Amino acid sequence: MKEYRTISKIAGPLVFVEKTEPIAYGELVNIILADGTTKRGQVLDTSDELVVVQIFETTAGIGRDSGVRFTGETIKMPVGRDMLGRILSGGGKPIDGGPEIVPEKRLDINGAAINPYARGMPADFIQTGISTIDGTNTLVRGQKLPIFSGAGLPHNKLALQIARQAKVPGSTENFAVVFAAMGITKEEANYFMQDFERTGALERAVVFLNLADDPAVERIITPRLALTTAEYLAFELGMHVLVILTDMTNYCEALRQIGAAREEVPGRRGYPGYMYTDLANLYERAGMIKGQKGSVTQIPILTMPGDDITHPIADLTGYITEGQIVVNRDLHRKGIYPPINVLPSLSRLMNLGIGKGKTREDHKKVSDQMYAGYAEGNDLRGLVAIVGKDALSERDRLLLEFADLFENKFVRQGYDEDRTIDDTLNLAWELLSTLPVEQLTRIDRELIHKYHPKFRTGAKKE
Amino acid sequence: MEVTTKHAKEQKQGVLKRIAGPVVTAVNLDAHMYDVVKVGKEELMGEVIKIQGDSVIIQVYEDTSGIRPGEPVSNTGLSLAVELGPGLLTSIYDGIQRPLEVLVDKMGNFIQRGVTAPGLSHEKKWTFKPLVKTGDKVEPGAILGEVQETNIVHKVMLPPNVKAGAVKTIKSGDYTIDEIICVLEDGREYPMIQRWPVRVPRPVKEKMNPTIPLITGQRILDGLFPIAKGGTAAIPGPFGSGKTVTQQQLAKWSDAEIVVYIGCGERGNEMTEVLTEFPHLEDPKSGKPLMERTVLIANTSNMPVAAREASVYTGITIAEYFRDMGYDVSLMADSTSRWAEAMREISSRLEEMPGEEGYPAYLAARLSEFYERAGLVKTLNGARGSVSVIGAVSPPGGDFSEPVTQNTLRIVKVFWALDAKLSQRRHFPAINWLNSYSLYLEALHDYYDKEVSPEWNTIRSWAMEILQKEAELQEIVQLVGSDALPESEQVTIEVARMIREIFLQQNAYDAVDTFCDMKKQYAMMKAIKTYAELSYSAQLVGVSPAQINAVKAKNELAQIKFIKDYVPELAKIMKQMDDEFNTLRSAA
Numbered sequence A: 001m002k003e004y005r006t007i008s009k010i011a012g013p014l015v016f017v018e019k020t021e022p023i024a025y026g027e028l029v030n031i032i033l034a035d036g037t038t039k040r041g042q043v044l045d046t047s048d049e050l051v052v053v054q055i056f057e058t059t060a061g062i063g064r065d066s067g068v069r070f071t072g073e074t075i076k077m078p079v080g081r082d083m084l085g086r087i088l089s090g091g092g093k094p095i096d097g098g099p100e101i102v103p104e105k106r107l108d109i110n111g112a113a114i115n116p117y118a119r120g121m122p123a124d125f126i127q128t129g130i131s132t133i134d135g136t137n138t139l140v141r142g143q144k145l146p147i148f149s150g151a152g153l154p155h156n157k158l159a160l161q162i163a164r165q166a167k168v169p170g171s172t173e174n175f176a177v178v179f180a181a182m183g184i185t186k187e188e189a190n191y192f193m194q195d196f197e198r199t200g201a202l203e204r205a206v207v208f209l210n211l212a213d214d215p216a217v218e219r220i221i222t223p224r225l226a227l228t229t230a231e232y233l234a235f236e237l238g239m240h241v242l243v244i245l246t247d248m249t250n251y252c253e254a255l256r257q258i259g260a261a262r263e264e265v266p267g268r269r270g271y272p273g274y275m276y277t278d279l280a281n282l283y284e285r286a287g288m289i290k291g292q293k294g295s296v297t298q299i300p301i302l303t304m305p306g307d308d309i310t311h312p313i314a315d316l317t318g319y320i321t322e323g324q325i326v327v328n329r330d331l332h333r334k335g336i337y338p339p340i341n342v343l344p345s346l347s348r349l350m351n352l353g354i355g356k357g358k359t360r361e362d363h364k365k366v367s368d369q370m371y372a373g374y375a376e377g378n379d380l381r382g383l384v385a386i387v388g389k390d391a392l393s394e395r396d397r398l399l400l401e402f403a404d405l406f407e408n409k410f411v412r413q414g415y416d417e418d419r420t421i422d423d424t425l426n427l428a429w430e431l432l433s434t435l436p437v438e439q440l441t442r443i444d445r446e447l448i449h450k451y452h453p454k455f456r457t458g459a460k461k462e
Numbered sequence B: 001m002e003v004t005t006k007h008a009k010e011q012k013q014g015v016l017k018r019i020a021g022p023v024v025t026a027v028n029l030d031a032h033m034y035d036v037v038k039v040g041k042e043e044l045m046g047e048v049i050k051i052q053g054d055s056v057i058i059q060v061y062e063d064t065s066g067i068r069p070g071e072p073v074s075n076t077g078l079s080l081a082v083e084l085g086p087g088l089l090t091s092i093y094d095g096i097q098r099p100l101e102v103l104v105d106k107m108g109n110f111i112q113r114g115v116t117a118p119g120l121s122h123e124k125k126w127t128f129k130p131l132v133k134t135g136d137k138v139e140p141g142a143i144l145g146e147v148q149e150t151n152i153v154h155k156v157m158l159p160p161n162v163k164a165g166a167v168k169t170i171k172s173g174d175y176t177i178d179e180i181i182c183v184l185e186d187g188r189e190y191p192m193i194q195r196w197p198v199r200v201p202r203p204v205k206e207k208m209n210p211t212i213p214l215i216t217g218q219r220i221l222d223g224l225f226p227i228a229k230g231g232t233a234a235i236p237g238p239f240g241s242g243k244t245v246t247q248q249q250l251a252k253w254s255d256a257e258i259v260v261y262i263g264c265g266e267r268g269n270e271m272t273e274v275l276t277e278f279p280h281l282e283d284p285k286s287g288k289p290l291m292e293r294t295v296l297i298a299n300t301s302n303m304p305v306a307a308r309e310a311s312v313y314t315g316i317t318i319a320e321y322f323r324d325m326g327y328d329v330s331l332m333a334d335s336t337s338r339w340a341e342a343m344r345e346i347s348s349r350l351e352e353m354p355g356e357e358g359y360p361a362y363l364a365a366r367l368s369e370f371y372e373r374a375g376l377v378k379t380l381n382g383a384r385g386s387v388s389v390i391g392a393v394s395p396p397g398g399d400f401s402e403p404v405t406q407n408t409l410r411i412v413k414v415f416w417a418l419d420a421k422l423s424q425r426r427h428f429p430a431i432n433w434l435n436s437y438s439l440y441l442e443a444l445h446d447y448y449d450k451e452v453s454p455e456w457n458t459i460r461s462w463a464m465e466i467l468q469k470e471a472e473l474q475e476i477v478q479l480v481g482s483d484a485l486p487e488s489e490q491v492t493i494e495v496a497r498m499i500r501e502i503f504l505q506q507n508a509y510d511a512v513d514t515f516c517d518m519k520k521q522y523a524m525m526k527a528i529k530t531y532a533e534l535s536y537s538a539q540l541v542g543v544s545p546a547q548i549n550a551v552k553a554k555n556e557l558a559q560i561k562f563i564k565d566y567v568p569e570l571a572k573i574m575k576q577m578d579d580e581f582n583t584l585r586s587a588a
Helices: A155-165 A186-199 A218-236 A248-261 A275-283 A312-320 A329-333 A363-387 A394-411 A421-432 A445-451 B100-107 B219-224 B243-253 B268-280 B305-324 B336-349 B363-372 B403-409 B420-424 B441-451 B456-480 B487-504 B518-540 B545-549 B552-562 B566-587
Strands: A007-011 A014-018 A027-032 A038-047 A050-055 A067-074 A076-079 A087-089 A105-108 A147-149 A175-184 A205-211 A240-246 A287-289 A295-303 A323-327 A340-347 B014-020 B023-027 B035-039 B044-052 B055-060 B072-079 B081-084 B126-130 B143-148 B153-157 B165-170 B173-175 B180-184 B189-191 B194-197 B206-208 B232-236 B258-264 B294-299 B328-334 B375-378 B384-393
Touching (some): A027 A050, A076 A218, A105 A218, A155 A175, A155 A186, A155 A295, A175 A218, A186 A205, A218 A240, A218 A248, A218 A275, A218 A295, A240 A248, A275 A295, A275 A312, A312 A323, A329 A340, A340 A363, A363 A421, A363 B456, A394 A421, B014 B072, B035 B055, B081 B305, B143 B180, B219 B456, B219 B518, B232 B243, B232 B403, B243 B258, B243 B268, B243 B328, B243 B384, B258 B268, B258 B305, B258 B336, B268 B294, B294 B305, B305 B328, B305 B384, B336 B363, B336 B384, B336 B403, B363 B403, B384 B403, B441 B456, B456 B487, B456 B518, B487 B552, B518 B552
Parallel strands (some): A087 A205, A147 A295, A175 A240, A240 A295, B232 B384
Antiparallel strands (some): A007 A014, A027 A067, A038 A050, A038 B014, A076 A105, A287 A295, B044 B055, B081 B194, B143 B153, B375 B384
C-alpha cells in the first residue's frame, strides 16, 4: 500500500493531503506517526489536488512528516455472534481484555435506508415495567423513543431499568441489548458496567464505550458501529435488539466541532445545517422488516442544555423520533423516581401496540383519562397558589388531590420494581376511582362497569 | 426515472474532479443547467446545478461513498422528468419516481445505489377506449381517450407542449403505455405515456379564482378555517403537535378526486402506517379503497438528501397531470421544512452565500414557485381542474418567526397554527382557533349560503366571536376565578367550552367522528347556538348559572359526534333541552 508524505495542513481533526492518486470519497485512512502508532480517519472531500481526511482520534502527534495510507475501502466493521457479552471501545476495538472479534461479516457502518415499502408495521407492546411508560407512553418494537433529560437527572438509572426489565410479555424470542456510550464519564461508565454485571445483562449485551476523554471525533462513529451491530443481530440473526445511545448531546457537540473545523456555514446555535439529516441517519435505523423476525428498537438519551426542549438537539431529535419521554427536574426535586413528566411526553406508536389482545381493552381510554385528570389537576396548582385551596370547588379539589396521587403512586416506583401492565392499569383505576364516576367522560360506561373498582366488588379477576 | 426526449444524442464523457458528499464536480462535460447526468462507474443519477467555467457541479441522488476522482461522468442531455400515464395510482415512489415496490424486488429490503427502475410498468397492458375519431382536430393537451385505471378513469392526453393536428388513426383495445395509440395526419405518433420535466409547471389555459371549499370532514378546518379547491394552506407546528395526523386525515377524507401525498424527509414508520392503512380505508364518496385514488412519494429522512429536494417537484408534477384531466387533486407535503433543509444542505456544499439562518437566499422564491403551481384552472382541453396544496412546516422549537414559516405564510392563503399546549391537553386536532386564519371565507361565502345553510356564515362568525370573547374572559378567570364574572359571561364561558369540546375537538381514531360532513357540522353548531340562546334568555329571567349548567341535555350533546345517524338523537336532545329550559324559566 502506497504511503504519502504530502500532508499540507492540519486543523482540528482535519488533515489535508496533497498530490495523491484518485482517492475515493468516504475511504478509510491510516495515518502513521513517527513512533509507529497508527491513527484512523475517513475521507471527507476528495479531488485531484487535495484530499481532506477527518481523524477519528486526537490529531496530537500528527505532523507534516507523518505518513498517510489510503486503505481503498470505506469504513466496514467486522461483526459476528460472539460480540454478545463483549465490551468494545468507541472505535470498535475490544477493551475487555478478550480476543479480537471473529468476523462473520464485514458491514458498512453507515448502513442503508430501509426501503419504506419493506418496513414492517411496529405492533408489539414492550413492557418496561415502568407505569409512566407502559401505561401512558407505551413503547413498541421497532420504535425510536428518546429520553429527554437534563444534567444531573437520573436518566441513566432509568435507561438501565428499562434495559433490564424490557420484555414482550409471553414471548420467549431472542433478544439483545446494544449499548453505546458517547462522551460519558468513566464513573458513569462504571455505573453502567456494574449494573450490567449485577443483573447478568452483559451476557446478552454488546457495549461500546467512548468516554469523555476519548477523542470527540470518535463519537461520530460510535453510534454507527452500535447500530450496525444491532442491525446485524436483528436482521441477520433474527434477534430483537434494544439499542441505548447515551448521550446524544455529546454526539451533537462532536458534530458541531467537526463542522467548525471544516469551516462550514453553521446553522442554529452553531450546529451544522445537516444535523437533521445526520441524526435521521442514526434514528431511522430503528424498525422492523416485513417477513423478518428481528427488530431494532432505539432509546437514545439526551441531556437538554438548560433543560430547554427547544434547543436544536432536542428539537431535531423530537422531529425524527416517534415521541419522547421527558424527565423532569421538579419531580426529581420532589424525590420522585422515575421523574417522568407525562404531559410533554408522547409515544406516537402507542396506539399500534395497545388494546385488546395486546395489552387490555381499556388501556387507551384509561390513559387518556389519566392524562386529562393530571393535566387539569396540575393547572389548578397554579390557581391554588393565588386563591387558596378553600376557594376551590369540590370537583377541583378532587382533581388537585388526583394530581398529587398521580405523582406519588403512579409515577413513583422503585428502581427494581417491575410492574406488569395489569398492575399499571389496575393502579390507574384505583386512582381514577377517587374521582366521581360522572367525571370519567373519556371512558365509556361499559368499560367503567367492567373495570372500575366500585363496580368490581369482590370479583378481582380480569 | 426516465428523462425527456428533447436532445438525446450521445455526448462526450466528462471526468470527475472532486467529490464532497452529495455534491460532485466534473470537468470536460458539455452540460446545461438541470441536465440529468450519470456519475461514476456505477452510473449514479445526478443533476447539474451549477456551471462554473469548465467545471460542472452536480447534485447526486444517491450515496457517493467510494466514488473517486477520475471516474467518468456522462450527460444524458435531458432534464429530470417523470413518467406520466396509466399506472401512477396506488404507486409508492421515492423522491425521483423510482417505485419502491420494484426496488424491493431488485435490491432487497434496504435502499442500495445504482439501481434504476422506470416509474411506470412498461409491460402491463391497459384497455384504451378512444374518445376522438379520425379527422378530429386535436389541440395540445386534448383528451384522446381513456383507461379505467382503478375506480378512477385515466384520461389519455396529447402532451401539452406539441402542435395541434388532426387525427389520422386512433386505436382501441389493450396496449402497453409505449405502444402507439394515436397517429396524427402529419405522421406524429403518440403512445399513452408522456414525460414532463419536474421543474417546469405544466401549462394551463387560464387560472381562475377558487370558489368551492375542499371539504375535509374536519370540523375546525371546514367550519372555521376552510381551504378552497385549488387553494394553498400551511400547517406549522412543533413536534408532537399533530402535523402528520392532520395531513393524513386530509389525505384520507378530503373530497378531492386524487390525492398525492409526499413524505418529504419524514419518518419511515409513518410511511409504513400510511401504506398499511390506506388500502383498508374506504373513500367516503366512492366506497372504494382510498389507495385507489392515491399516489405516495416517500423519501424518508435517511434517504439521499438531493432526492428529497426533488421529491416535492415530482409530486406536484404528478398532481398537475391529473389536474389536466379535469380532476380535483389535493397534494400534501410533509414536511416542506425538510425540503428547505435539503436546499440549505446542497447550497452550503456549493459554498453559496447564505441568507437567513443558513438557508439559501432563493428560499422564498423556491417556496413561492412551488405554491404557485396550485390553483383552480381551465385546462388546455377546456376542463376545470384544481390542485390544492397543503404544506406542513416544522419550525425549529415551534418558533413561527423562522424563515421557512415566514416565507410560507407570505404565500399561502390558509394558516392552521398547531399548538403544543393544546396537544399536551390532548385537545385534537391541536389547531389554535385564535391564531389560525383563512383568506377564502369571502370567496366561499356563496357556496356555504347555497349548499349548507343561509345561516351558516352568521353562525360561523358567532362562534368565532364567542371564542375570542372567551380568551379575554379567561385572563380574568385566571386571576379571580370564574365565580367573580357577571352571570351572562359565565354563560359565555360555558358556551365557549362547548364549542371547544364538542365542535372543535374531533377524534381521528373514532370510526364515526373521524369524518364529519358539512350538514352535521351545521347541525352541531346550530345546536350549541340554540343552547346559548336558551341560556342567555333563561339567565335574563333570573335563572342562576349553576342551574343552567345543570341542564342534562347539554351533556348528551357531546355524544352526537360519535353517532352515525345523529338526526333522531339530536332532535330528542334538543326537545329535552327545550323542556328543561321551560321548566327552569317557569320556576324562576
